[in-house]
Amino acid sequence: MSGSLAVIGLGPGDPGLLTASAQAALDGAQDLIGYVPYVARVPERPGLVRHASDNRVEVDRARHALDLAASGRRVAVVSGGDPGVFAMAAAVFEAVEHGDPAWRHLAITVEPGITAMLAAAARCGAPLGGDFCALSLSDNLKPWDVITARLDAVLRADFVLALYNPISSARPWQLGAALGLAAEIRVPETPVVFARAVTRPDEAIRVMSLAEAREAPADMATLVIVGASGTRLIPRGAGERPFVYTPRSVPGAGPA
Amino acid sequence: MSGSLAVIGLGPGDPGLLTASAQAALDGAQDLIGYVPYVARVPERPGLVRHASDNRVEVDRARHALDLAASGRRVAVVSGGDPGVFAMAAAVFEAVEHGDPAWRHLAITVEPGITAMLAAAARCGAPLGGDFCALSLSDNLKPWDVITARLDAVLRADFVLALYNPISSARPWQLGAALGLAAEIRVPETPVVFARAVTRPDEAIRVMSLAEAREAPADMATLVIVGASGTRLIPRGAGERPFVYTPRSVPGAGPA
Numbered sequence: 001m002s003g004s005l006a007v008i009g010l011g012p013g014d015p016g017l018l019t020a021s022a023q024a025a026l027d028g029a030q031d032l033i034g035y036v037p038y039v040a041r042v043p044e045r046p047g048l049v050r051h052a053s054d055n056r057v058e059v060d061r062a063r064h065a066l067d068l069a070a071s072g073r074r075v076a077v078v079s080g081g082d083p084g085v086f087a088m089a090a091a092v093f094e095a096v097e098h099g100d101p102a103w104r105h106l107a108i109t110v111e112p113g114i115t116a117m118l119a120a121a122a123r124c125g126a127p128l129g130g131d132f133c134a135l136s137l138s139d140n141l142k143p144w145d146v147i148t149a150r151l152d153a154v155l156r157a158d159f160v161l162a163l164y165n166p167i168s169s170a171r172p173w174q175l176g177a178a179l180g181l182a183a184e185i186r187v188p189e190t191p192v193v194f195a196r197a198v199t200r201p202d203e204a205i206r207v208m209s210l211a212e213a214r215e216a217p218a219d220m221a222t223l224v225i226v227g228a229s230g231t232r233l234i235p236r237g238a239g240e241r242p243f244v245y246t247p248r249s250v251p252g253a254g255p256a
Numbered sequence: 257m258s259g260s261l262a263v264i265g266l267g268p269g270d271p272g273l274l275t276a277s278a279q280a281a282l283d284g285a286q287d288l289i290g291y292v293p294y295v296a297r298v299p300e301r302p303g304l305v306r307h308a309s310d311n312r313v314e315v316d317r318a319r320h321a322l323d324l325a326a327s328g329r330r331v332a333v334v335s336g337g338d339p340g341v342f343a344m345a346a347a348v349f350e351a352v353e354h355g356d357p358a359w360r361h362l363a364i365t366v367e368p369g370i371t372a373m374l375a376a377a378a379r380c381g382a383p384l385g386g387d388f389c390a391l392s393l394s395d396n397l398k399p400w401d402v403i404t405a406r407l408d409a410v411l412r413a414d415f416v417l418a419l420y421n422p423i424s425s426a427r428p429w430q431l432g433a434a435l436g437l438a439a440e441i442r443v444p445e446t447p448v449v450f451a452r453a454v455t456r457p458d459e460a461i462r463v464m465s466l467a468e469a470r471e472a473p474a475d476m477a478t479l480v481i482v483g484a485s486g487t488r489l490i491p492r493g494a495g496e497r498p499f500v501y502t503p504r505s506v507p508g509a510g511p512a
Contacts, residue, residue: 011275014277015276016275016276016277016280017275017276017277017368018275018276019267019272019273019274019275019370020271020272020273020274020276021270021272021273024272058504082374082378083378083382084374084377084378084382084383084384084385085374085384086385086504089377089378089381089382089385089501090382090385090386090501090502090503090504091504092382093381093382093385093490093499093501094501094503094504096490096499097488097490097501104490104491104492104493104499105492105493105496108499109378110377110378110379110381110382111378112273112370112374112375112377112378113370113374114275114368114369114370115374118338118340118341118368118369118371119368121340121345121366121368122338122339122340122345122365122366122367122368123366125345125349125366126339126340126345126346126348126349126366127340128340128341128390129340129342129345129346129349130346130398131389131390131391131392131406132389132390133387133388133389133390133410133415134384134387134388134389134390135387136387141504141505141506142386142505142506142508143506143508146414146506146508149413150387150413150414150415152413153409153410153412153413154389154409154410154413154415156409157405157406157408157409157410158402158406159389159406159410232353234349234352234353234360235360236360236361237360237361240361243349243352243353243360243364245345245346245349245350245353246346247346247350248314248342248346248347248350248397249397249398250397250398250399250402252398252399252402
């Protein structure tokens with residue numbers, strides 16, 4: 001088969017955060033497949049066929065992409081952020097495993113991208129400076145009790161938390177529940193970042209305490225970072241957002 | 257003060273994985289500061305003063321950068337991967353917090369980069385397709401018992417693990433101990449990826465079982481990914497590395 005499939009991370013939104021390699025893969029594609037707002041980020045050009053689809057049909061979209069690639073087309077599947085982090089790459093490999101055996105021999109590549117937690121962290125300092133975890137709060141694909149057990153484990157083990165898919169109209173209470181669990185384990189002054197639409201024109205970044213975060217609004221474009229016990233704020237001038245960072249050291253380390 | 261400090265992620269090594277924004281920040285710099293191999297990645301040009309330093313002097317290097325920026329220079333501090341993930345950004349903000357109060361008002365920006373776990377994951381499929389955590393195995397800056405407690409927590413809660421700084425000549429046994437702990441909790445067939453020097457000319461990626469990984473050599477350029485209970489291999493043809501991915505779903509999820 002001469003076709004190929006590239007699963008491409010578009011980064012958080014700013015075209016300056018796309019890698020050159022991802023751009024080259026986009027430039028070489030004949031078919032562009034993805035969720036409507038991600039397809040819309042890629043400029044139209046002659047010879048590029050666009051297939052924008054609704055959210056929540058990831059595996060159908062992946063099968064469509066694999067079918068096109070198997071027919072000899074150069075196909076690009078686009079995701080926001082990094083395709084391997086709560087995005088399309090896993091859906092593509094699910095489709096490969098359960099689909100036409102010939103798909104296993106296609107040239108499938110993944111172009112990494114700047115995922116939301118890295119972009120959000122960069123905007124406010126270095127909150128991911130220590131050990132951290134990335135957790136999706138969506139219970140569409142995993143039971144809520146698995147999510148709470150994972151939250152409990154990483155809160156007690158003092159990881160920084162990056163929470164993806166914190167809230168949507170169909171999942172209005174999950175973020176509040178997660179922050180409530182955090183408040184049982186971490187102090188109310190724990191720094192929390194709500195990073196909305198990072199690097200896009202409607203970017204809004206708020207640095208708050210955990211107590212404040214429990215009352216703050218968020219939406220599905222928000223990435224939430226919950227600090228660990230060591231995470232600190234550095235106050236700056238009036239009107240300047242404080243820096244947030246997590247020191248590399250944990251007290252009690254022995255000599256190097 | 258008219259100086260500025262950009263903390264820049266160079267990505268895993270392939271220049272194609274640098275973002276345009278990071279490239280622009282490098283192009284605008286007057287002083288380049290970093291660990292020798294990262295400074296070496298940036299081409300020399302007239303007007304760019306290079307200050308390469310040894311590893312393990314991160315805070316000294318950060319203070320030097322802040323001093324230069326405070327004197328009016330446009331300074332770039334370079335890190336491999338993403339500067340906010342086990343790299344220079346946290347050291348810079350530690351220096352800011354404990355240093356000259358005027359440093360808090362400098363224009364300090366962080367340019368995110370493709371961190372090793374994203375590049376490694378992209379090379380072999382989508383092993384980070386579910387919840388995952390990033391943990392440094394270095395006990396230079398945190399006690400080993402904190403590391404083992406964190407490993408135990410995330411292994412039991414079924415996260416995928418990305419292990420940074422797995423081994424060095426001064427820390428020869430930590431990776432083996434971590435994989436031994438994993439073997440107490442996860443089955444011997446658990447997929448493990450050793451991704452060495454990802455995207456660089458000497459790249460070497462091995463996909464193994466956890467049992468095999470316990471016997472396999474690694475070095476400080478290696479990023480280790482330990483799969484969760486759901487992580488799967490997709491066998492391909494003879495001589496082709498299998499794809500590795502973690503499905504998005506955890507069994508038992510309710511209706512969407």
